[in-house]
Amino acid sequence: MSWLGRLLGRSTPPAAGLDALFAVPGAALTLESATGLRPTGLGSVAFRAAEGGASAGSVAEAERLLAADGTPAVERSVDSFGYTWLLVRHDPADLDGVAGLVTDLHAVNSTLVDNGFGPSLLCSLVGFTGDDGRRLGLVYLFKRSTFYPFAPTGDQQQRDTAFELQVRGALGSDLPVEPDLSRWFPVWGAPGL
Amino acid sequence: MARSRYLPDRGLTARMGLTMFLLGLLYVALIAVVTTQVGLGLGLVIAGGALFAQWFFSDRIALYAMNGRVVTPEEAPQLHGIVDRLCALSDMPKPTVAIADTDVPNAFATGRTPQRAVVCATTGLMQRLDERELEGVLAHELSHVAHRDVTVMTVASVVGVLAGFLTRIVLFSGLGRRGGRDQNGAPVVLIVLLVSIVVYALSFVLTRALSRYRELSADRAGAFLTGQPSALASALTKITGEMGRIPNRDLREAEPYNAFFFAPAIASGFSLSSLFSTHPTLERRLEQLGSISAQLGRPTT
Numbered sequence: 001m002s003w004l005g006r007l008l009g010r011s012t013p014p015a016a017g018l019d020a021l022f023a024v025p026g027a028a029l030t031l032e033s034a035t036g037l038r039p040t041g042l043g044s045v046a047f048r049a050a051e052g053g054a055s056a057g058s059v060a061e062a063e064r065l066l067a068a069d070g071t072p073a074v075e076r077s078v079d080s081f082g083y084t085w086l087l088v089r090h091d092p093a094d095l096d097g098v099a100g101l102v103t104d105l106h107a108v109n110s111t112l113v114d115n116g117f118g119p120s121l122l123c124s125l126v127g128f129t130g131d132d133g134r135r136l137g138l139v140y141l142f143k144r145s146t147f148y149p150f151a152p153t154g155d156q157q158q159r160d161t162a163f164e165l166q167v168r169g170a171l172g173s174d175l176p177v178e179p180d181l182s183r184w185f186p187v188w189g190a191p192g193l
Numbered sequence: 194m195a196r197s198r199y200l201p202d203r204g205l206t207a208r209m210g211l212t213m214f215l216l217g218l219l220y221v222a223l224i225a226v227v228t229t230q231v232g233l234g235l236g237l238v239i240a241g242g243a244l245f246a247q248w249f250f251s252d253r254i255a256l257y258a259m260n261g262r263v264v265t266p267e268e269a270p271q272l273h274g275i276v277d278r279l280c281a282l283s284d285m286p287k288p289t290v291a292i293a294d295t296d297v298p299n300a301f302a303t304g305r306t307p308q309r310a311v312v313c314a315t316t317g318l319m320q321r322l323d324e325r326e327l328e329g330v331l332a333h334e335l336s337h338v339a340h341r342d343v344t345v346m347t348v349a350s351v352v353g354v355l356a357g358f359l360t361r362i363v364l365f366s367g368l369g370r371r372g373g374r375d376q377n378g379a380p381v382v383l384i385v386l387l388v389s390i391v392v393y394a395l396s397f398v399l400t401r402a403l404s405r406y407r408e409l410s411a412d413r414a415g416a417f418l419t420g421q422p423s424a425l426a427s428a429l430t431k432i433t434g435e436m437g438r439i440p441n442r443d444l445r446e447a448e449p450y451n452a453f454f455f456a457p458a459i460a461s462g463f464s465l466s467s468l469f470s471t472h473p474t475l476e477r478r479l480e481q482l483g484s485i486s487a488q489l490g491r492p493t494t
Binding site for chain 2 (some may be wrong): 054080
């Protein structure tokens with residue numbers, strides 16, 4: 001935001017950066033060799049749906065767009081904070097694997113941006129899991145074009161911070177990792193985790 | 194390029210710009226007068242220093258005055274979750290989150306920069322509002338932080354504080370001593386006194402006007418951030434309606450901090466004329482939120 005925007009009190013939420021998401025397939029390979037975690041084939045997008053008909057219309061359009069591929073693989077849910085999550089499934093055994101998932105996520109994001117709801121995009125999440133049952137969500141922050149790892153453990157709201165930092169070290173050269181740790185906010189129970 | 198849904202309010206911007214310009218003129222008038230009386234300079238430096246300290250330590254002062262307690266994400270997961278998400282949406286650093294243990298339903302945000310900001314909600318607020326409404330209030334407060342409102346309002350109030358200080362100095366020391374000895378002194382001192390009083394009165398009205406515009410801007414930016422102007426409107430209606438029913442003792446404690454508040458704490462039986470109030474009327478705020486709601490619901494095509 002410019003200093004003039006601040007002085008005149010005209011801040012609006014910034015636009016979303018979408019393209020960094022395409023770095024995920026490369027990072028998924030690194031992650032598997034470093035930690036043994038593999039993509040679950042689940043990914044999701046969270047955004048704040050505005051009140052009124054225009055927002056609902058563009059969500060419906062995004063769902064229709066993905067359904068046209070033949071796989072109607074979008075599930076909509078609303079979390080306790082009022083954010084709408086669109087869950088995308090893409091079989092990791094497919095030829096295009098996690099790249100196909102990222103393409104689907106990008107289609108959802110583009111539809112929302114085209115309808116003027118880009119500033120409402122919160123984060124995108126790609127799920128990973130290990131043979132030992134460990135779960136990891138690679139969370140993409142649209143407004144900063146950065147990623148951070150989120151590793152919930154057990155049923156309680158606890159996260160494995162040491163493992164998250166280990167992942168940060170492993171992925172540092174593949175992805176722009178969010179440097180400000182206070183922005184690594186927990187997304188408990190997010191679809192796709 | 195996708196179309197933006199967020200349209201600026203040019204009328205509001207123009208009124209705010211004019212207010213800031215007039216305040217700037219007052220600075221010039223005050224400085225011109227002070228330079229005629231070099232002896233007053235020291236007193237003004239002290240007053241300015243006190244104001245600077247108030248700005249510099251604004252986060253700690255407000256927290257202390259309101260008896261706010263900094264809470265961890267484990268203690269207040271809901272509050273932290275809302276603030277986390279709003280900060281991610283608006284791409285601002287996460288402020289310190291605090292809770293004040295009082296039944297007055299209110300929230301405030303202070304801090305000289307977004308990096309040193311504090312957002313505080315009262316327990317009364319969290320009891321009365323649902324999640325959406327609480328989110329609307331916090332988005333309003335975070336917009337104050339994003340707009341650097343503590344800095345803007347401190348700078349705006351400097352001229353009034355200095356003029357008030359000047360008036361007192363001249364009245365209690367300058368007038369009697371200098372007028373007695375120096376034949377040319379008395380008229381000059383009288384001019385200083387007159388200008389100070391006029392500057393003080395004008396700056397009072399102007400800073401209050403500026404404060405109201407900043408509130409409307411924060412409402413607007415907060416409503417755009419969440420996309421839920423009606424939730425904010427509902428929170429406003431609840432809080433302002435509740436305001437008349439709360440104990441007076443709490444209200445008197447809260448009043449000096451009105452300018453940082455979400456809704457002003459007005460003691461019962463005390464009616465403020467709209468010219469002197471720090472916050473716009475409820476009707477004005479609801480009207481703006483209504484038009485934002487209509488704007489968001491409109492299809493882009």
